[in-house]
Amino acid sequence: MVEIKGVQFNPEGVRKMSKSAFVKIVETMKDSSNGRAKWPQSMDGEEVYDQLRKEIGLYKEPSKEPYKKKSKKDK
Amino acid sequence: MSTTIGICSCDGNIQNLGKPGCLPELQAPATLVFALRKKEDGTDNCIDPSVTLDQAAVDALFKNEIARDRFLPLLSVKGYTPEQADPTTDEASNGDIDIVREGVESAVFEFRCANPNTLKAKLKAMACLDVTVFIIDTDGNIIGEANTAGKLCGRRVAKNSLNAKVLPRSFDGVNKIELSYNYDLASGSEKVDYIKAGDFTDTSLLDVEALNDVNIEFVGNPGLSGGTFKLFLDWGSIGDKIPVTGLTPTELIGYNQDTPGTVTLLTCTDTVLDGTYIYTHAAESAGEIFNIQGNGATIQGVYDTKRLASVSGTLTA
Numbered sequence: 001m002v003e004i005k006g007v008q009f010n011p012e013g014v015r016k017m018s019k020s021a022f023v024k025i026v027e028t029m030k031d032s033s034n035g036r037a038k039w040p041q042s043m044d045g046e047e048v049y050d051q052l053r054k055e056i057g058l059y060k061e062p063s064k065e066p067y068k069k070k071s072k073k074d075k
Numbered sequence: 076m077s078t079t080i081g082i083c084s085c086d087g088n089i090q091n092l093g094k095p096g097c098l099p100e101l102q103a104p105a106t107l108v109f110a111l112r113k114k115e116d117g118t119d120n121c122i123d124p125s126v127t128l129d130q131a132a133v134d135a136l137f138k139n140e141i142a143r144d145r146f147l148p149l150l151s152v153k154g155y156t157p158e159q160a161d162p163t164t165d166e167a168s169n170g171d172i173d174i175v176r177e178g179v180e181s182a183v184f185e186f187r188c189a190n191p192n193t194l195k196a197k198l199k200a201m202a203c204l205d206v207t208v209f210i211i212d213t214d215g216n217i218i219g220e221a222n223t224a225g226k227l228c229g230r231r232v233a234k235n236s237l238n239a240k241v242l243p244r245s246f247d248g249v250n251k252i253e254l255s256y257n258y259d260l261a262s263g264s265e266k267v268d269y270i271k272a273g274d275f276t277d278t279s280l281l282d283v284e285a286l287n288d289v290n291i292e293f294v295g296n297p298g299l300s301g302g303t304f305k306l307f308l309d310w311g312s313i314g315d316k317i318p319v320t321g322l323t324p325t326e327l328i329g330y331n332q333d334t335p336g337t338v339t340l341l342t343c344t345d346t347v348l349d350g351t352y353i354y355t356h357a358a359e360s361a362g363e364i365f366n367i368q369g370n371g372a373t374i375q376g377v378y379d380t381k382r383l384a385s386v387s388g389t390l391t392a
Contacts, residue, residue: 001324001325007344008323008342009324009341010323010324010325010340010341010342012325012339013324013340013341013342013355013357014341016339016357017341017357018357021300021357022341024300024358025300025301025341025355028300028301029301029355032353
C-alpha cells in the first residue's frame with residue numbers, strides 16, 4: 001500500500017491503470033457529493049500518478065533531449 | 076472369522092490391565108470443534124499426527140479455504156456435563172440379564188454469548204449433517220477418535236441429535252446457550268484418542284480463532300469506476316449489524332461477471348471505520364454485473380469473505 005495525502009493506494013491497481021483513467025478518478029473523488037469520500041483538493045491527478053509509479057518502480061523520467069531521428073549515417 | 080463379538084474377545088487373549096503412572100490426564104474442555112466427517116474430496120476430515128503440526132498445519136484445518144473441510148471452533152466452554160445412559164438389557168425368564176446395547180453417550184456444553192439466538196441459528200444448521208466433534212482441553216490437547224489409518228478424527232455426532240437451547244438473560248443469569256448432542260453408537264468412548272499439546276510446534280490449539288461470515292450490501296448501484304459498499308457480520312440488531320472494518324484494497328477485489336475477470340481495486344477506504352467502504356478501479360462498461368470478493372483467498376484474517384461474491388450490482392454510469 002502506498003499512502004499519498006491520506007489516501008491508501010493499491011500498487012497493483014496503479015500498475016493496471018492508464019494515466020488518463022487515474023486522473024479522471026482523482027477528479028471524481030475530489031468532487032464527490034459524498035462528503036466522506038472526498039479526497040484532498042490539493043491532490044493533483046497527474047502528479048500523484050507519477051509519484052505512485054515512482055514508488056512502485058515503474059516511472060521513467062521523460063527524456064530532456066529532443067527526439068532526433070537517427071540518420072543513415074548514425075546507423 | 077472374527078474372534079470378537081462387539082468388543083468382547085472370544086479367543087481367551089485378554090489384555091492386561093496395568094497402566095503407567097506417568098500418563099497425562101486429559102482436562103476439561105476449553106473449546107469444542109465441529110468438522111464435517113468427510114472432506115469435499117470424500118476423504119475423512121481428520122488430523123494426521125505424522126505431519127509437522129505447526130501453524131501452517133493448524134491454519135489448514137481452521138482457516139481452510141474450502142468451507143466443507145474447515146474445522147469450526149466454538150470457544151470458551153463454560154460448562155460441560157458428559158452423560159451415559161444405562162445399557163439396554165434383556166432379562167431372561169430364569170433371571171439372567173444380557174446387555175443388548177450400550178447406553179447412549181451424550182454431552183451438554185454451556186457457552187456465554189451476548190446474542191445466543193444468532194449462535195443457535197448457526198449451530199442448528201449443522202444438526203442434520205454428518206458432523207464430528209473434537210474437544211480441545213484446557214491444556215491444549217485435542218481429543219477425538221482414532222481411525223484405522225492412524226489419524227485423529229472427530230467423534231461422530233448422531234444425526235439430528237444436536238440441540239441448542241437459548242437461556243436468555245434473567246435477573247439472576249447472563250445470556251447463554253446450552254448445546255447438547257448424542258454421540259453416534261458407532262463412536263464408542265473406547266475409541267477415544269488424542270494428540271497432546273506438546274505435539275504442536277510453536278503453536279497452541281488454545282489460540283485458535285473462530286472465523287466470521289462477512290456480508291456485503293452495495294450502497295446504490297456500483298459506478299463504472301467505483302462506488303460504495305457496506306461489510307457487516309450476521310451479528311447485531313436488524314438494522315444495525317456489526318460492521319467489518321479495516322479491510323484493505325489488497326484483501327478485496329472486484330469481479331465483472333459479464334466480461335468474466337477480476338478488477339483490481341485502486342483504492343478502498345473505510346475512512347471512519349464504520350464498515351462503509353468507498354472504492355475505485357479502472358472504468359468498466361455500463362450494464363455489466365459486478366461484485367466484490369476476497370482477493371485470491373476468501374479468508375482474510377478472521378473473516379470469511381466468501382459470501383461477498385454472491386451479492387452483485389449492475390454497473391451504472
